[in-house]
Amino acid sequence: xxxxxxxxxxxxxxxxxxxxxxxxxxxxxxxxxxxxxxxxxxxxxxxxxxxxxxxxxxxxxxxxxxxxxxxxxxxxxxxxxxxxxxxxxxxxxxxxxxxxxxxxxxxxxx
Amino acid sequence: xxxxxxxxxxxxxxxxxxxxxxxxxxxxxxxxxxxxxxxxxxxxxxxxxxxxxxxxxxxxxxxxxxxxxxxxxxxxxxxxxxxxxxxxxxxxxxxxxxxxxxxxxxxxxxxxxxxxxxx
Numbered sequence: 001x002x003x004x005x006x007x008x009x010x011x012x013x014x015x016x017x018x019x020x021x022x023x024x025x026x027x028x029x030x031x032x033x034x035x036x037x038x039x040x041x042x043x044x045x046x047x048x049x050x051x052x053x054x055x056x057x058x059x060x061x062x063x064x065x066x067x068x069x070x071x072x073x074x075x076x077x078x079x080x081x082x083x084x085x086x087x088x089x090x091x092x093x094x095x096x097x098x099x100x101x102x103x104x105x106x107x108x109x110x
Numbered sequence: 111x112x113x114x115x116x117x118x119x120x121x122x123x124x125x126x127x128x129x130x131x132x133x134x135x136x137x138x139x140x141x142x143x144x145x146x147x148x149x150x151x152x153x154x155x156x157x158x159x160x161x162x163x164x165x166x167x168x169x170x171x172x173x174x175x176x177x178x179x180x181x182x183x184x185x186x187x188x189x190x191x192x193x194x195x196x197x198x199x200x201x202x203x204x205x206x207x208x209x210x211x212x213x214x215x216x217x218x219x220x221x222x223x224x225x226x227x228x229x
Contacts, residue, residue, distance in 0.1 A: 002154055035215040037155075044204055044222050045155065050215035088155055092213040098170045099145070099157030099213075 003028060004089055004102035011108040012079055020074040020105045022089035028100055030070040032092045036063075039086040039104075048087075049074065079109050112136040114205050114220035122199075122227050128192040132205030132220060139163055139186045143208045145216060146179060146190045148201040156201075160211065161188060168211065195227045 005023040012018040024030065034052050037045035047056050049065035052072065064075045072089055089102040118130035132144070145160040159169035161179045169177045178191045192199060202224050206216035 032213040033215075035213070037216075044219040045216070046219070047215050047217050050217075056217065090155070090157075090213075090215075096171060097168070098172075099147075099160075101155040101157065103154045 002103040003093055003096065003100035004091070006087075006089060006102035006105045008103070009106045009108065011110055013110050014079050014081060016079050017075065017077045018079060018107065019076075020087050020089075020107070022072045022074070022102050024070050024072075024091065024100075025093075025095075026070055027095035028070070028091050028093040029067065029072055031094050034065065034067055034072040035090045036065055036072075036074045037088045037090065038083075039088065041085070045088060076107070081109050083107060084109050112207065112218045114207065114218055116203060116205050116220045116223040118223060118225070120224060120226060122195055122225060123229050124196055124227055125194055128190070128195050128199060128225055128227070130190045130203055130205075130223065130225070132188050132190075134186045134188070134207075137207075139181060139188060140183055143211055143214065144179075144181070144188045145206045145208060147204045147206055147216070147219075148199075149204070149222070150198075150201045158190065158192075158203075160208070162211075197227050199225070200227045201225060 036049035039045045052067040053065040140163040146158040161167045176193045181188045202222040204222045205220045207218040208214040
């Protein structure tokens, strides 16, 4: 059981837009920045979004992040087959005193 | 170019100690925070703990009694020891870098190494 809650899966057609939600609590998302990671099959996670809505160098602006209260959202526009991956949200939980992740969301581009 | 590489045994017997090393290249380990994160087969990510080069550490409370993370600055490496392992510790283990403690993001990751706990 993950501290942060994500939908197990989402799907959309190529070229469309998809959003992935991440729900936490006042001691986790409500209290700190959220990051998002993309994990392509058989590879290590890759940082997509940090500090809720910032993109590292090299990450296209098709990827966006937002946060409101105790929830965060990852948005992906102009979906490509290469975007098929597992996506994880992460933050710090001050109550637990630990880094925490969501359970991951599998994106399928139909 | 920052690179991280995990190394260590791929098979550990139950009740024994899992030992892994992360070799860092392209940047001095005497900066940043260095973490271990694991992922059981087919499951999500779990943060194990982090350390700063000075030796300060912070561990996941769920693993704290069994974990030690240490650094060897002369070799630009840091290590993980997980004691009294069980089958539930079978996972891909990643080392990763962050700029700070807390919610600072993990911006560089190793490729991961699968450790299986089995007799």
